[in-house]
Amino acid sequence: KNQVEQSPQSLIILEGKNCTLQCNYTVSPFSNLRWYKQDTGRGPVSLTIMTFSENTKSNGRYTATLDADTKQSSLHITASQLSDSASYICVVSDYKLSFGAGTTVTVRA
Amino acid sequence: EPEVTQTPSHQVTQMGQEVILRCVPISNHLYFYWYRQILGQKVEFLVSFYNNEISEKSEIFDDQFSVERPDGSNFTLKIRSTKLEDSAMYFCASSATGGATAGELFFGEGSRLTVL
DSSP states (O other): OOOEEEEOSEEEEETTOOEEEEEEEOOSSOOEEEEEEEOTTSOOEEEEEEETTOOEEEETTEEEEEETTTTEEEEEEOSOOGGGOEEEEEEEESSSEEEOOOEEEEEEO | OOOOEEEOSEEEEOTTOOEEEEEEOOTTOOEEEEEEEOTTSOOEEEEEEETTEEEEEOTTOOTTEEEEOOSSSOEEEEEOSOOGGGOEEEEEEEESSOGGGOOOOEEOOOEEEEEO
């Protein structure tokens, strides 16, 4: 069964600090991996989409990495801001999308 | 910037009633989806729709559920005989391309359904 596991489940960081979120998956065959940001009570918003051949992709202060050999991805948030407080969801695609449970990030002043 | 719009934002209904959730996908998109997120849980796929028919559905999407594209702009999810466990946030999404190489998926803000 295709699975997407994210860690940690939640984390708290101080404004201005960096953090890294992890995603491990067993989805096969692999098509692409996506990271979404979901504010509380809102719909997910796409941050990055990475295919098999891409191992790094940035979107502003968000940088995603992908190791398709080990089936791992990370999302790095640089110089966090209060507005980064949200759930970050890893989604992996074979012929359909498999969602992780998300990591809840809380940024404190 | 184009966006997916959903109505209502929140609906409260009595168990056993029928509800219709409405979505207006991005105008030039061809692939439409419904997802569900029970409070505190992960997003779950319900159904995908392309060329006026269901292209894929999950085990959650049983005979209680149906989708329709009644005109050129709206995409609806009907839930018949609602149950307490149907209480969730329902997200509509659309994309320009579909399948394994589906491009960026745009989600609406969701419709919160509360079944009493």
